[in-house]
Amino acid sequence: MAASNPPSTGAPELTAPTVPAAPTGFARRAAEALRKAVRRTPEAPIPATAGVVSFTQLTEKLKKYLSGADIQRIKEAFRFSDAAHLGQFRRSGLPYITHPIAVAEILTEWKLDAAAIQAALLHDVLEDSGVTKQELVERFGAVVAELVDGVSKLDRLRFDSTEEQQAESFRKMLLAMARDVRVILIKLADRLHNVRTLDAMERDKQRRIAQETLDIYAPIAHRLGLNAIYRELQEGSFARLHPLRFQVLQKAVLSARGNRREVLGKILDAVRRTLAEHKIKAEVYGREKTIYGIYRKMVEKNLSFSEVLDIYGFRIVVNTRQDCYLALGALHALYRPVPGRFKDYIAIPKVNGYQSVHTTLIGPYGTPIEFQIRTRAMNNVAESGVAAHWLYKTDDTSLSELQSRTHQWLQSLLDIHQQTGDSAELMENIKVDLFPDKVYVFTPKGKIVSLPRGATPVDFAYGIHTDVGNKCVAARINNEIQPLRTELRNGDVVEVVTGPVARPNPGWLAFVRTGKARAEIRHFLRTMKREESIALGERLLTQAARQLDFALADVPVARWEALIKEAQARDRDEILADIGLGRRLAAVVARQLMLGLQPAVGQAVTETSRAAFTTPAPVVIRGTEGMALQMANCCSPIPGDAVVGHMRKDQGLAVHQTDCPNARRARRADPERWIDLQWAEEITGLYGVNIDVAAANQRGVLGRIAIAIAEADSNILNVHLEDEGSDQALIHFKVQVRNRKHLARLIRGLRRIKEVSRVTRARAVARAPGQETAEEA
Numbered sequence: 120m121a122a123s124n125p126p127s128t129g130a131p132e133l134t135a136p137t138v139p140a141a142p143t144g145f146a147r148r149a150a151e152a153l154r155k156a157v158r159r160t161p162e163a164p165i166p167a168t169a170g171v172v173s174f175t176q177l178t179e180k181l182k183k184y185l186s187g188a189d190i191q192r193i194k195e196a197f198r199f200s201d202a203a204h205l206g207q208f209r210r211s212g213l214p215y216i217t218h219p220i221a222v223a224e225i226l227t228e229w230k231l232d233a234a235a236i237q238a239a240l241l242h243d244v245l246e247d248s249g250v251t252k253q254e255l256v257e258r259f260g261a262v263v264a265e266l267v268d269g270v271s272k273l274d275r276l277r278f279d280s281t282e283e284q285q286a287e288s289f290r291k292m293l294l295a296m297a298r299d300v301r302v303i304l305i306k307l308a309d310r311l312h313n314v315r316t317l318d319a320m321e322r323d324k325q326r327r328i329a330q331e332t333l334d335i336y337a338p339i340a341h342r343l344g345l346n347a348i349y350r351e352l353q354e355g356s357f358a359r360l361h362p363l364r365f366q367v368l369q370k371a372v373l374s375a376r377g378n379r380r381e382v383l384g385k386i387l388d389a390v391r392r393t394l395a396e397h398k399i400k401a402e403v404y405g406r407e408k409t410i411y412g413i414y415r416k417m418v419e420k421n422l423s424f425s426e427v428l429d430i431y432g433f434r435i436v437v438n439t440r441q442d443c444y445l446a447l448g449a450l451h452a453l454y455r456p457v458p459g460r461f462k463d464y465i466a467i468p469k470v471n472g473y474q475s476v477h478t479t480l481i482g483p484y485g486t487p488i489e490f491q492i493r494t495r496a497m498n499n500v501a502e503s504g505v506a507a508h509w510l511y512k513t514d515d516t517s518l519s520e521l522q523s524r525t526h527q528w529l530q531s532l533l534d535i536h537q538q539t540g541d542s543a544e545l546m547e548n549i550k551v552d553l554f555p556d557k558v559y560v561f562t563p564k565g566k567i568v569s570l571p572r573g574a575t576p577v578d579f580a581y582g583i584h585t586d587v588g589n590k591c592v593a594a595r596i597n598n599e600i601q602p603l604r605t606e607l608r609n610g611d612v613v614e615v616v617t618g619p620v621a622r623p624n625p626g627w628l629a630f631v632r633t634g635k636a637r638a639e640i641r642h643f644l645r646t647m648k649r650e651e652s653i654a655l656g657e658r659l660l661t662q663a664a665r666q667l668d669f670a671l672a673d674v675p676v677a678r679w680e681a682l683i684k685e686a687q688a689r690d691r692d693e694i695l696a697d698i699g700l701g702r703r704l705a706a707v708v709a710r711q712l713m714l715g716l717q718p719a720v721g722q723a724v725t726e727t728s729r730a731a732f733t734t735p736a737p738v739v740i741r742g743t744e745g746m747a748l749q750m751a752n753c754c755s756p757i758p759g760d761a762v763v764g765h766m767r768k769d770q771g772l773a774v775h776q777t778d779c780p781n782a783r784r785a786r787r788a789d790p791e792r793w794i795d796l797q798w799a800e801e802i803t804g805l806y807g808v809n810i811d812v813a814a815a816n817q818r819g820v821l822g823r824i825a826i827a828i829a830e831a832d833s834n835i836l837n838v839h840l841e842d843e844g845s846d847q848a849l850i851h852f853k854v855q856v857r858n859r860k861h862l863a864r865l866i867r868g869l870r871r872i873k874e875v876s877r878v879t880r881a882r883a884v885a886r887a888p889g890q891e892t893a894e895e896a
Contacts, residue, residue, distance in 0.1 A: 174220055180227040181236065189233035193223075196259060203241075203248035210319035218312060219243060225308035235301045238266035242305055245271040262299075269302035271307065281663035303339060310336045311348055314355040329356035339779045344472045347502050348753045350409050357411040371424055379431070386431060386482055389453060394435070397449040399442055406432035408489070431482070435492045440465065443476050443492045450490060454480035457487065465497070467559055467567060472500050560611045570607060576630045577603050580615045581636040588636060589643055590617040604630045622647070652699030653692050655748060655772060658796070660698055662707035664739050674712045684709055704766070704791060737795035738764065740774065742804040750806060754779035754882070757806040758798045759859030766792045798858075805855035807836055808862055809881035815874040816848040823872055828854060831865040851881070 150737040153831075174197055181190050200219050206259045223239040237259055244250040245267060246630045255264035281848055300479045314332060317325045331354045340349040358365040383405055408427070416427045432838035435446055443465060460479035468474045482488040493501065560579060570578050576594030581586045593616040600616075607613065623640045631637055657671075662670050679691055684705075688694050697703040740748070740762070748764075754776040756762045761777040765785065774796060775782035814820050828835055837853040856862045862880065869878045 122507070131631060140762070146449060151737060158509075177220055177227065178222050180224065184230050185236075192259075193235055193236050193240065196240045198265070199258065200240045200244055203244040203250055205611050207247065209316070211316060215243075218316075221312045222305065222308045223752075224472045225311060226304065229304065231301065231304065234260075234262050234266065237263045238270065238301070239305050239308065240311060241267045242270045243343075264875060266299060266305065269299070270305050300343075303343065303402055306350075307336060307340055307345065307348055311352060314352055314359075317355065317359050325359040327388060329359040332356040333360070344500060346473075350412075353411040354409050357414065361414075363478070364414065368413055368424070372408075372410060372413070378860060382483065382486060383431065386486075389483075390433065390435070390450070392437070393449050393453045394446060397445060399446050399449065400438055401442070402436045404434045406489075408432065409697055431486060434493070434498075435490060436498050437492065437497055438494065440494060443494065446492050447476055447478060448829045450478065450480060450492075454482050455486065456480050465493075469557065469569075470518055473497075474833055475501065558607055558609050560607050560609070560613050563612060563614045568613075571632045574607050575630055576607065576613055576615060577627050577631050578633040578636045579607065579613045581631075581633065581639050583615065585639050587617060588617055588639055589622045589623055590619070591615050592618040592621045603627070644757075648700075649692075649696050649749075652696040654699070656695035656697065656699030656705070659705040659766075660695065660708055662794070663705040664712070666706075668707055669713060672710070682708070685711070699772070704714070705794075707793070729799055737797040738801050740796055740802065741799045742802040748774060751775045751779065751782070753781045755806075755808045755853075757808050757856060757858060757862060758802045762796045762798070764794045783793075805834065805857060807853050808856055810852050810854060810862075810869075811865070811868060811879050811881050812850045812875060813877040814848055814850060814872070815876070816846050817874060820848075820872075820874045821850065823867060824850065824875070827868045827872060828852070828865065831861075831868045833861070833865050847876075 131198060154352060178194075179855060181193060182515065182726075185193075197220075201216050204215040204219075209218060219240045219242060222242065223236050226235055226239050241255065241259070241263070248453075251265050252268050255267055308334060313328065318329060320328070332352050337352040337356065339350055340346075340352060351638065377462065380522065387403060391401075394403070413424070413427050416422055417424060435450075437443055437446055447662040457479040460477075462477040465474045465476055474497040475491045478490050480488045480490065521561070547884055548743065558572050559567055559569050560575060561567060562583070568579060568582055576596065577588065577591060579594070580591040594605070595616065595808075596605060596607070596611050597615040598612070598614075616819075623643045625644055625692070627640055628637060633641065661671055679824050686694055694703065696706065698705050698708060740758075742758075751765075751773050752757055754778045756774050756779075762774050763777050763782055763786070765773045767773055767774065775791055782793075812824060814824065821838075825835065835852060836855060837851075839851040841849040841851070854865065856865060866878045870873055
């Protein structure tokens with residue numbers, strides 16, 4: 120590469136580049152580093168410089184499948200990138216341009232189109248060279264510019280942490296990937312070359328990049344069916360994360376090959392002979408296990424190295440789908456199959472498009488043998504995944520189905536993005552969605568739904584539709600009602616039971632597995648909490664304004680706008696939500712709004728404010744406040760009790776009984792955050808209350824008490840028993856009632872049971888300062 124000026128004609132080979140002459144110390148140090156890299160002997164190579172591809176070599180590969188006009192456009196992109204990266208070097212000492220060329224060369228293996236190759240050559244110019252996206256649009260067109268922008272990182276923006284930067288980069292790449300899958304193919308090729316050349320990096324950076332690759336990029340490659348890249352990314356990352364383990368396993372694998380050769384040869388000869396006897400044309404290969412695959416099996420299944428390596432793997436490639444099953448029958452006639460170790464991924468493909476028949480047989484010397492049987496088209500998809508669309512331009516329906524599944528997956532990622540609060544949460548949800556292990560379940564109409572292993576009926580419901588998930592109340596698995604946290608298994612028939620007024624439960628987040636379910640639940644809870652907090656905040660502010668003898672309707676728009684600007688809020692609703700969540704005090708906001716009223720009114724307010732504050736009007740509880748209002752667990756207030764409210768920061772309003780010892784102590788410490796409350800005359804909902812029942816310790820007593828509670832139209836939330844001797848038991852119930860009258864009727868009904876000697880309502884227990892829970896404080 121000519122270093123002083125961008126090449127004007129041709130495509131020079133980059134085998135012995137020169138360093139730009141410059142008087143700076145940096146240029147001299149770079150030149151020395153490059154000379155050392157070029158002089159390095161073959162006996163002591165740096166892996167980072169291995170496999171350097173020149174643009175001439177790249178052009179030769181492109182000529183095999185692209186037109187002359189396409190290659191000219193690619194040469195123009197090379198010249199632009201070469202000029203943009205002039206004077207830049209990789210850690211290995213090689214010119215930076217060698218990296219984009221290597222990325223483009225990886226894409227030629229999939230026969231990607233000219234726009235993708237151009238974008239690969241240009242993929243770092245936005246972040247490293249000060250080139251703008253508009254320049255790329257004008258020079259190479261909008262398609263290439265969008266691809267480059269999708270791959271580029273966000274190094275020029277400032278973030279609070281490296282993790283936040285990585286998450287935001289991933290979010291940006293996800294959006295571009297959903298528009299054009301070539302973005303992720305370029306990114307994966309970029310990451311693959313970086314992994315291949317990691318040895319030139321510092322040890323800490325090697326480990327960080329390797330871990331990120333294992334967490335995100337390798338699973339994405341697997342999800343897209345790019346198994347060759349998936350295996351290399353895993354292998355290269357494992358070698359950098361755990362170099363000693365990698366070296367030990369690598370030596371062990373090499374030494375074991377000689378011992379296995381005789382057994383492998385015997386199995387191969389027997390399988391080929393059997394297939395020929397059944398007139399099945401097939402290619403039979405031995406499958407080498409990857410070192411990372413061996414390591415994972417050893418860790419996850421607690422196996423020794425010899426136990427993992429004692430399993431031999433073979434792949435059989437046939438011509439037709441029918442031949443797959445004929446070959447399966449021939450193999451089962453040759454060797455005895457292992458029960459429960461047969462999987463038909465042809466009838467039910469994996470979500471990444473993978474199709475094969477898997478079976479495990481017992482071979483000679485009692486050796487387990489794993490076979491994969493597939494057609495050539497299936498083998499192409501298994502190795503190249505979504506890239507097979509470009510690599511094998513045929514009318515094969517399996518490829519179109521794969522493209523459709525890939526599009527559906529990318530669309531589901533977009534749905535998750537739309538419902539997610541920030542980039543870090545998005546990255547967490549996507550990681551969950553990249554689990555390779557799947558279970559396949561059925562809808563009542565027979566449609567197959569694939570879910571991550573460990574998924575529950577709630578995941579299934581959100582997989583069907585967001586509204587089904589939001590209104591889910593129960594599930595039938597194989598025609599039996601099961602808890603919503605039940606783990607689904609292969610072949611389950613799942614039916615979701617919905618309710619018209621049902622809503623997501625925050626507790627679902629503890630057991631759902633799919634990113635979509637997690638994102639939708641969080642979005643719903645976040646939205647509902649905001650709406651309910653706005654409504655509660657408006658009522659609290661209205662009460663505070665009434666205490667200052669003015670109405671909110673009298674506050675001019677200009678004063679609201681000034682307050683919004685002073686508070687650095689987005690709008691009026693944000694201020695009201697902050698009041699409902701306890702982030703702002705209604706009395707303070709009301710005084711700020713009062714400044715915008717007419718002087719005469721303000722004067723009147725000043726004169727009457729003292730009297731207003733001595734007898735404030737209580738806030739009315741209607742029972743429709745939702746998550747913006749919670750009943751304190753320490754005293755469990757119910758309608759009819761005298762109550763007060765505590766505004767907790769970011770948690771809304773907590774309702775206590777007036778005589779609750781925890782409330783009395785906390786109110787003395789911080790009176791401004793406490794307000795008087797009263798129940799509405801017509802209040803809705805059920806409220807939890809604790810009762811203690813002393814009864815004879817006899818068989819059937821608990822059942823009779825439970826029946827009495829149900830007959831009183833109440834519901835048991837929790838029950839706990841204590842022995843009070845050989846003949847008495849104290850039973851603690853938490854039950855739901857509508858109000859104090861309902862509770863009184865329930866207690867009377869329990870006292871009629873002859874074995875019951877005492878029924879009382881449990882009272883709040885005072886806690887030491889600092890021991891209050893979030894609900895109690």
